[in-house]
Amino acid sequence: MCRMNHRRSESGMRNPIQCNQCSMQSICVPAGLVSSEIDKLDKSSREPHVYSKRDMVYSPDQPLNSLFAVKSGSVKCYTIDSEGKQQITSFHLTGDIIGMESISNGAAVTYCEAMETSMLCEIKLNRLFAQNFTGVDKNLLRLLSHRIGQRNTHYLNVVNTTAEQRVASFIMGLSDHLYEHGFSRHEFKLPMTRTDIANYLGLAVETVSRVFSSLKQKDIIDTKQSILFIQAPAELKQMAS
């Protein structure tokens, strides 16, 4: 059966857990803090906020001096151009830290919207800076550096690649991320629509749909509603390269 439920996130949903029991401790900003320091984080940093599908976490130009940790669920970040056209810049699932690009000017630069019921922890930056926590800055720096690398990787996946490569690489990326956070590698829910995937990858919806159909016909993947099954991971990885 489907093993996609994450034990700690589930328990968190019913009874919010503290940072020192959080499954994201190793990757979240307070990593490197000792237990006593974690207790000093204020309430708003410790307790996750619940967002319903289509709720906005933040919008462009809104003053923002926080990061957000996605404890469960998923969000999409996007811009809207002068003609009103949406362009998705990133998707974020459980375990992601978001809002890093707004540190430089203290204001959000994209919209960030929940794609399903999600829990996010707000991490207030001034609080972290003020307390001069040992190890925080360096950890934060590594986090931002890693994000730059991720942005480059996504760019490489979209420039000079075929539609099939983009979709294969997108699925592999999700699979890897979910596996790293304790979920099943080969069976998971796609929280975003085909339209969103297409937009994110710079393709038309119809093209994404055709690639999915083609991958299904080759028995590389299968879908049932929004659940995706990876049946031939090796072949998919090969396509993604």
Added chain:
Amino acid sequence: MCRMNHRRSESGMRNPIQCNQCSMQSICVPAGLVSSEIDKLDKSSREPHVYSKRDMVYSPDQPLNSLFAVKSGSVKCYTIDSEGKQQITSFHLTGDIIGMESISNGAAVTYCEAMETSMLCEIKLNRLFAQNFTGVDKNLLRLLSHRIGQRNTHYLNVVNTTAEQRVASFIMGLSDHLYEHGFSRHEFKLPMTRTDIANYLGLAVETVSRVFSSLKQKDIIDTKQSILFIQAPAELKQMAS
């Protein structure tokens, strides 16, 4: 006449200047340091190294715990995929800080190659961390955050845009950057080949060449050897949007 020569870079070429007289002081990592702290930076951090055209600044997997400040000249960063195909991820001109994506794992992730004779200052990270300079970390954080935003902007310029938009936006980007660093906004040398521009923008060389020709015919730009003249900045900006 062409005003593309940068006063301080030129003087630096003949007689390397110290950080406290450097034109990049306001944006470089040591910004926020007082004069006495700057003096503590070791020699290798203060004196620029000269690279000739095609010299490699760093290569993938090479241990790297430094950033580099481009004091003059220009470099390109690229990856090489399994089939040996090069993909340029970024160009960097005078005033740029490079190597931020390697902080997260202490090793370079791309090739970085000088496109012309260039001067780069190495900024050793452990030195900065060890001395616990006030303000450095926060400044560095802002720098990385800004770079994430730049990567997003470049992505937005390449996904779902026409060849003409990409090229116009690319030229405007160069123009803005150069202007911010004291060069002419409407007349400058293109340090990269058409092939490199095409690769960076996800286009074929022929397409880039055709767009340049078309822009020239419309009297929006002109070129003479590798010098580019922007004749109708407003129209170019309009195209880029």
Added chain:
DNA sequence: TAACCAGCTTGATCTAGATCAAGTTTTGCA
């Protein structure tokens, strides 16, 4: 239990830009 609607799929056609081909210009070097 229908019927609505967003999301998805499949087919037919069209087009921006890739690829192929053949010059021309510029650059670097002996």
Added chain:
DNA sequence: TGCAAAACTTGATCTAGATCAAGCTGGTTA
């Protein structure tokens, strides 16, 4: 200063994926 290689341009043709069109599916509300 002259010649070879690299860079650039222009034209002809081809194609991956966009666009247009129409039908399908499943989840939600009354």
